[in-house]
Amino acid sequence: MSSEAAVKYVTDTPESEVKRVAEWINTEEYKEKNFARQALVINPAHACQPLGAELAAHGFEGSLPFVHGSQGCASYYRSTLNRHFREPAPAVSDSMTEDGAVFGGQNNLHEALENAYTIYKPKMMPIFTSCMPEIIGDDLTAFIKNARQKGCIPQDFPLPYANTPSFNGSHVHGYDAMLLSILQTLTEGKAVEGRCTGKLNLIAGFDANTGNYREYKRILEAFGIPYTLLADISETFDSPLDGTYRAYPGGTKLEDAADSINGKATIALGTYSTAKTFGWLKDNYAGKHAALPTPFGVEKTDAFIMKLSELFGKPVPESLKAERGRAVDAMTDAHQYMHGKKFALFGDPDYLLGYVSFLLEMGARPYHILCSKGTKKLEKEIQALLDASPYGKDGKIYINKDLWHLRSLVMTDPVDAMIGDTHGKFAARDANIPLFRFGFPVFDRVNLHRYPLIGYQGTINMVSTICNKFIEMRDETCEDRHFEMMR
Numbered sequence: 001m002s003s004e005a006a007v008k009y010v011t012d013t014p015e016s017e018v019k020r021v022a023e024w025i026n027t028e029e030y031k032e033k034n035f036a037r038q039a040l041v042i043n044p045a046h047a048c049q050p051l052g053a054e055l056a057a058h059g060f061e062g063s064l065p066f067v068h069g070s071q072g073c074a075s076y077y078r079s080t081l082n083r084h085f086r087e088p089a090p091a092v093s094d095s096m097t098e099d100g101a102v103f104g105g106q107n108n109l110h111e112a113l114e115n116a117y118t119i120y121k122p123k124m125m126p127i128f129t130s131c132m133p134e135i136i137g138d139d140l141t142a143f144i145k146n147a148r149q150k151g152c153i154p155q156d157f158p159l160p161y162a163n164t165p166s167f168n169g170s171h172v173h174g175y176d177a178m179l180l181s182i183l184q185t186l187t188e189g190k191a192v193e194g195r196c197t198g199k200l201n202l203i204a205g206f207d208a209n210t211g212n213y214r215e216y217k218r219i220l221e222a223f224g225i226p227y228t229l230l231a232d233i234s235e236t237f238d239s240p241l242d243g244t245y246r247a248y249p250g251g252t253k254l255e256d257a258a259d260s261i262n263g264k265a266t267i268a269l270g271t272y273s274t275a276k277t278f279g280w281l282k283d284n285y286a287g288k289h290a291a292l293p294t295p296f297g298v299e300k301t302d303a304f305i306m307k308l309s310e311l312f313g314k315p316v317p318e319s320l321k322a323e324r325g326r327a328v329d330a331m332t333d334a335h336q337y338m339h340g341k342k343f344a345l346f347g348d349p350d351y352l353l354g355y356v357s358f359l360l361e362m363g364a365r366p367y368h369i370l371c372s373k374g375t376k377k378l379e380k381e382i383q384a385l386l387d388a389s390p391y392g393k394d395g396k397i398y399i400n401k402d403l404w405h406l407r408s409l410v411m412t413d414p415v416d417a418m419i420g421d422t423h424g425k426f427a428a429r430d431a432n433i434p435l436f437r438f439g440f441p442v443f444d445r446v447n448l449h450r451y452p453l454i455g456y457q458g459t460i461n462m463v464s465t466i467c468n469k470f471i472e473m474r475d476e477t478c479e480d481r482h483f484e485m486m487r
């Protein structure tokens with residue numbers, strides 16, 4: 001029997017009609033209809049708030065993320081983190097079901113707190129919410145107070161909590177809300193007049209690249225600046241495989257986080273995913289404070305390095321100066337492979353700003369720039385970057401559009417490549433262009449989260465990944481007479 005005969009069609013739609021529609025969705029006419037869409041979102045490039053909250057909760061020593069809400073939602077956050085890092089993401093849920101939706105989730109919360117505390121012996125349980133308790137209006141403040149009064153949990157056990165309604169914002173806002181609550185809880189009553197830890201508090205924002213965290217540490221160590229990284233997921237999601245299972249590997253020590261309020265200085269990176277946290281700590285933390293963009297590319301890394309130098313009165317170490325020179329050399333050696341190339345970009349606000357800035361430095365053209373949860377402020381900031389470079393003049397920004405919109409864009413107005421996360425692979429395949437997976441999540445490639453994208457080293461990594469792919473494509477597609485040793 002031929003393979004064609006084995007196909008069992010599930011619809012009566014004739015093949016000619018399937019072909020017609022497949023071609024029609026690549027047209028300008030369809031693009032117009034697609035962009036006229038109002039109520040429906042197709043393949044958004046963001047996740048829901050609690051997922052971000054869980055990432056923040058994982059970044060502390062002995063911390064067990066606690067989902068007040070549905071079990072299925074908790075599975076979604078865990079499996080997303082688990083698939084991206086290929087590491088366990090231990091978290092608990094109080095598994096609200098129909099009766100919780102009708103009568104409120106207090107009983108679920110109390111029982112689960114008692115069980116999780118007894119069985120998993122965490123040092124802290126950051127609590128955040130899924131859609132269901134947010135819709136019915138569960139009062140977490142009262143529920144937690146009652147849990148302590150009932151003795152479900154010791155009086156002094158840290159239970160930071162954040163409302164993370166998923167019908168509003170995205171994973172970056174959930175990250176921010178959870179981190180804020182954790183810092184408020186741990187630092188309560190810990191500010192000491194005249195005390196200075198001498199340390200830098202570094203807040204990386206929502207960043208699921210463990211290599212970036214190691215890179216921040218390496219830069220600070222090169223400077224000789226003592227630091228507390230808030231929140232440090234580098235070990236949590238990249239711990240060594242040595243035969244021992246650790247439920248809570250790594251994370252920022254709770255006592256260091258508590259003492260961060262007495263720091264010498266605080267830098268919050270990723271101004272969109274740390275906005276609330278920074279807004280609070282600049283009025284409450286000792287020392288100097290600065291909010292900077294995530295250091296993608298040379299210019300933004302320079303700004304970060306110079307801020308470190310200024311805050312701590314230390315000269316830039318020779319090793320970092322040499323590293324900067326190597327990054328510039330790597331960019332110069334490779335620029336002809338990226339120069340003038342058009343890119344479609346999508347992702348979180350802080351990463352998008354970084355991609356645009358980096359591409360412009362390489363003489364590449366950020367062309368379709370899409371954020372599915374953005375603001376006018378973000379649009380203005382990206383536009384200012386585009387306006388400052390001749391390579392940005394034809395870049396267009398699409399705020400609050402989704403990946404189905406992006407597909408229409410790349411099919412009707414083609415580009416050379418796409419930068420984003422795994423969710424872009426369908427549009428990239430249809431458009432027959434490479435997808436560079438620098439964002440979150442990445443489900444379909446291994447170990448990418450271990451390669452830093454920030455700093456001078458991250459810049460070299462991005463340049464090499466992109467340019468070598470273009471060179472490889474040339475090797476794969478060129479005529480024999482153009483198949484050269486030298487590229």
Ligand code: SF4
Nearest residue numbers: 048073076130131166
């Ligand atoms: S959007 Fe709401 S229902 Fe869906 S996974 Fe997130 S919290 Fe759960």
